[in-house]
Amino acid sequence: MRIAVFGTGEVGSAVAGKLKAIGHDVVFGSRHPRDPQDGIAVLSHEDAARHGEWIVNALHGEDALAVFPELPMAGKLLVDIGNFQSAIDGPVTQTLGETLQRALPQTRVVKALNFVSAQLMGEPQRLEGTHTVFVAGNDANAREEVIRLLESFGWKDVLDLGDLTACRAMEQLAPMWIRLNQKLGHVYFNLAVVRAPEGGDHGN
Template sequence: MKIGILGSGVVAQTLAAGFLKHGHQVMLGTRTPAKLADWAAKNPAAKVGSFADAAAFAELAVLAAKGTAALSAVREAGAGRLAGKTVIDATNPIADAPPTHGVLQFFTGPNDSLLEQLQREFPAVNFVKAFNSVGSAFMVNPNFAGGAATMFICGNDDAARKVVRGIVEKFGWEAADMGQAEAARAIEPLCMLWCIPGLLRGEWSHAFKLVKPA
């Protein structure tokens, strides 16, 4: 499958490497190609282009830009180029402001989410929230002592969620489909767990493990 990734940071590079590992074709979209020079040299099978290039290339896209730049990244990519496609939304609505008493500030309210904002502005795009609630070091085939941990996903399109569920599971996670886009109001704040030192050390394999009845 052709994967177009909108973004050039650590998350974008990590997921791109993961898709390459699993045999997909990858293009990273960026405003600053020079930022990816070293990564591209280490991953010669990948392509680098603009946001619009990556969106046009993609059969499935990943939005891995900074949360405050997520809407503008999709606008620059061109909603028409992403219309009807599944787009994994790995962003979080973290504000460009320092934490308050150690708590990250969001630019969304309690009854909204960044995923919903994206879906409202670009209704023809099938956004699915995933990979936002885990640090980049654990995104691709992590090895947890307690077994596969749970990755929460949500989005309005049933078929798109099914596609993303398959990707999440190939990347070594147990997918938990939480349904429609409103569920992102609960999923996006999970990113704050990565501010807890023990979790940053990886001591969390059961924190996201759903307990199933016997």
């Protein structure tokens, strides 16, 4: 699949590298088009948007809202990994996932991976045991497609949280990631949602 990853930083590099490794036709979208990075073409935002059937947002939320509404995004699926920088030390008063979807009504926005450390996004097996990644989006088919992509990354527990109102919970996790990172002193951690099997006694 043709995929454009916006952002050449920690998350962008990790996700684009994984996508390339599993055979996708991936490019970066950057403010600074230049020679390839890790063998991946670094295009302008405009050229990258034209290339991608799927777009990955690996920008900070404030930057994503400035960038994507200016681009040809109609008909594409946007995987939004971002958080607002303001969410790190303040309450989430609007969510990035919902705001992007409102700004891009002809794009299918799917929120995913925004709590997962960049180093684990494409390599979940670096942590022992089963741990969880959340997905949300208004279009059920788009959620399914992203779930399949995450499974191809090696994720075993992908939890579909439904429509984009789930971003109100998912994006509140940004300060928790920062706090855990400070406490543990590294990035090799994630959440695992331990739960009863479906149809079990849920105690209600």
